[in-house]
Amino acid sequence: MTTSYEVAVRAEAELGEGPTWDAATGRLLWIDILGSRLHTYDPATGRRSVRRTEQHIGAVKPRAGGGLVLNLRDGIGLLDPDGGFRWLHHEPVPGRRANDAAVAPDGTLWTGTMRYDEAPGGGTLSRVTGDGSVDVVLDDVAVSNGTGWSPDGRLMYYVDSPTRRVDVFDHEDGRITGRRTLAEVEESAGFPDGLTVDAEGCVWVSLWQGSAVRRYTPDGVLDRVVELPVPLVTACAFGGADLSDLYITTARVGLTEPSALAGSLFVVPGAGRGLAHPPFAG
Template sequence: MSGPVYEVAVRAEAELGEGPTWDPVRGRLLWLDILGARVHTYDPVTGRRTVRTTDQHVGAVKPGADGGLVLNLRDGVALLGPDDSLRWLHHEPVPGRRANDAAVAPDGALWAGTMRYDEAPGGGTLSRLTADGTVETVLDDVAVSNGIGWSPDGRLMYYIDSPTRRVDVFDHDGGRVANRRPFVEVETGEGFPDGLTVDADGCVWVALWDGGAVRRYTPGGALDRVIELPTPRVTACAFGGPGLTDLYVTTARVGLGAPHPVAGSLLVVPGAGRGVAQPAFG
């Protein structure tokens, strides 16, 4: 079940690299360093890269329908306009809490997660935000809110609260979720599920924190592919590139006692599969 060989797309030393997202309008990959408070872009055709520092820790960045970006920041969700202006869409600072992973649903709403810095059980949330600023807390008892994704037909939503070691699945309809149940569980000693993406075949790709790999599970929950990587803290994955066939993988350096040459870099597995175009926020 070994997968294809990885390449280093961007050699970096991100403390907590996260959140790869393909921006189809600009033909670039968005990713970030949560604890470094940096938003990165990378164009795989030209090799052009940019880095923007934010005023606070940033958990996710996604393309906006207006050509700007939506940011899941420590104190809430903000919009970064095409003119580089920043304004809060939802401002809710909570001492000891920060933003984490987020994803845009098929209807254009943002599902944004939070967690406490100390990862205390029940200290995090998962909320749904629309472009008019309406916020609904969907889950209020999360420890480390992480990967979120939808089946190609939008009828299922996958979700990870990392300490549970599970990927859960919900029925999804019109922005509502119900019938939460386990999809797969990662065995003790094989790492914690972190970020995820869903491919065009409905298979779920899961990055393993302290597992040094990305796993692909079939829609039925069977493990059918493992891409092993040379650094333990693999955080998230997403398909990108002109044909959405390359799997981009973020990694982290934080907490590693021994040096790992590619830890904190953005990796890519060319031709790993076939992704699904993601909607813009709003």
């Protein structure tokens, strides 16, 4: 089954990533990692904004107290509602940058890192609490990417892109165990990148170099495909007032002849029903 798309925001993001619906403001947040830009988009009005960050940014999420939390090259930063910035956790590592992140059902932030050269074992996945405490959950990662939880919070889905797998863990009280494979992406279809989980427990996976987003059922069966006109599809998330629209980010980095739509934000109206995600408890 193929689902049609629309162009929500025509852009030339170098490495568009991390779409996140901010229910409190009715806006979609997304980023350009290598362009060091934080984007907002209000689908009701079409209003957009762009804020430049001081360093490469891997993810942005709303905070419970207002403002935003940023997964930055050198650690976790907080943007306060008045626009002020401060570090929650500062830990620069030469040659390493932030990548994808997600907020767990308990309000903790699960943050990924990777080396710029994508060296195996150079990245991590960490759990960050509201007070800035950091617990490294996985320490042998190449490109830490999509992370998400089942509707009941008992399963966590995760992508380390070079493995070409979507893995699933048992999740309880902030701990993960029992790693196993939900789905493998064949070489001809590209690499799994960012993901989101819908209200039916199905996992939507973006395909870098694959020009598509796939939906897998909880038992790993591929049951839906969204084909896109650009090769570098990076991440997806549900948004809109009823969380029924699937937003998809894309990139143009490294393309010798990128199309006019590479780096744009796409949307699939009425794609399904997403899960409401808690804000970061910090």
